[in-house]
Amino acid sequence: MLVINGTIVTWETPNRILENQAMLVRGSKIVELGPQDSLLQKYPNEERLDAKNAFVMPGNLCAHTHFYGAFSRGLAIPGAAPADFPEKLSKLWWPLDRSLNLEDVRYSALVCLVDAIRHGTTTLIDHHASPDFIEGSLDEIAQAVDQSGLRASLCYEVTDRNGPAGTEAGINENLRHIRNIKSGKTHDGRLAGMFGLHANLTLSEKTLEACRKACPEGVGFHIHVAEHPVDEYDSLEKSGMRAIDRLNKHGMLGPQTLVVHAVHIDVREMEQLAETSTWVSHQPRSNMNNAVGLPMVESMLRAGIKVCLGNDGFSNAMWEEWKAAFLAHKLVNLDPRRMPAETVVEMAVYNNAQLVNQQFGITTGVLKEGAEADFITAEYYPFTPVTEGNLPWHMIFGFNESMIRDVVVAGKVLLRNRQLQTLDEEKIAYHSQKLIPQVWRRFDEKFI
Ligand SMILES: [Zn+2]
Numbered sequence: 477m478l479v480i481n482g483t484i485v486t487w488e489t490p491n492r493i494l495e496n497q498a499m500l501v502r503g504s505k506i507v508e509l510g511p512q513d514s515l516l517q518k519y520p521n522e523e524r525l526d527a528k529n530a531f532v533m534p535g536n537l538c539a540h541t542h543f544y545g546a547f548s549r550g551l552a553i554p555g556a557a558p559a560d561f562p563e564k565l566s567k568l569w570w571p572l573d574r575s576l577n578l579e580d581v582r583y584s585a586l587v588c589l590v591d592a593i594r595h596g597t598t599t600l601i602d603h604h605a606s607p608d609f610i611e612g613s614l615d616e617i618a619q620a621v622d623q624s625g626l627r628a629s630l631c632y633e634v635t636d637r638n639g640p641a642g643t644e645a646g647i648n649e650n651l652r653h654i655r656n657i658k659s660g661k662t663h664d665g666r667l668a669g670m671f672g673l674h675a676n677l678t679l680s681e682k683t684l685e686a687c688r689k690a691c692p693e694g695v696g697f698h699i700h701v702a703e704h705p706v707d708e709y710d711s712l713e714k715s716g717m718r719a720i721d722r723l724n725k726h727g728m729l730g731p732q733t734l735v736v737h738a739v740h741i742d743v744r745e746m747e748q749l750a751e752t753s754t755w756v757s758h759q760p761r762s763n764m765n766n767a768v769g770l771p772m773v774e775s776m777l778r779a780g781i782k783v784c785l786g787n788d789g790f791s792n793a794m795w796e797e798w799k800a801a802f803l804a805h806k807l808v809n810l811d812p813r814r815m816p817a818e819t820v821v822e823m824a825v826y827n828n829a830q831l832v833n834q835q836f837g838i839t840t841g842v843l844k845e846g847a848e849a850d851f852i853t854a855e856y857y858p859f860t861p862v863t864e865g866n867l868p869w870h871m872i873f874g875f876n877e878s879m880i881r882d883v884v885v886a887g888k889v890l891l892r893n894r895q896l897q898t899l900d901e902e903k904i905a906y907h908s909q910k911l912i913p914q915v916w917r918r919f920d921e922k923f924i
Contacts, residue, residue: 482527535598540786631672696732762788817868
């Protein structure tokens, strides 16, 4: 497939914006990038994808999401609204995840995957929970991902909140999925796996030890840390240590591990994240929605911590998350110089790509010869000049997800001229609507 008539943003380091260039895709990869005239001459019979003067750029990546949360949209929480983050867990997320059966899990994933394709997000790192149906739940998601054509890294959140049997089942589901990935049987390398943990506040010392022991070499943990101060206080109470110190003591930090949020960590915890090359994922929309505060992202980056950008189950339109990051840190610091657009790009483009590439053993998030053919076209027709230098600001103020016309992953077209090619949105939405009354009824029953 020859991609022609586009303005190509490579997101290499340093970034390049290419005019009059074409991109040849063979199989799942970009095999040639060069002057359009000569590529058209060289490959006259090649199938073409005409970008029609749109921008062609790598697909967006999401470092942390929860497909399972999709059916919360429009759900009424009984009684008074949750007053803080711990109440959000006990009044919304925990009764909801306990209300999901395997079919709900599959459809929660499918609706998110439709959303991701439509909005140009090509790889997602998911964190799953469905305590009444643990075994096989990651297979349901894996099959949905396979059907969609997207890439996803999956894990099951181990927690002690559903008793010892639930803890053990969570550990086993992670191991089963990781074994499937390692066996190489799965879906053309479009799936990866981590070892999921909920958060310090629902994990005993014994469970952390068991998870450390069970987790295979080379696999990282994916865990929420210090989203709210309660996680730190709970950790101090259980272990006499702060949350990151506790994970470090258990040997759970490191270059494969992904720590989510890190809003309330202290300086010594930051130092440990930097020393161990542990990844951090930032979700500003979720932080604002839960009113938990914002992490010191710029300080973390300065300290050498690789901070990425996720969406925590918000819409899979990642440019919305870019914009939230850009704005939120200015407001909270009362300083318009904070979180410049290039820092957002550092997280959302470069760090996310490194994280995804490490997990999947591929090169994505960049358009160059040898990289995976994971890209989007966006109908952005700028009325001011676009340069490599000012592109990050165009991304924040100009681009939006409604401009996305085509989405390609591993060389396969998933969205062509705004039409979904692999998933039937109407059917998926219709079937989800049929599942919702039972899910919400179970939610009311499980609500304490
Ligand atoms: Zn989360």
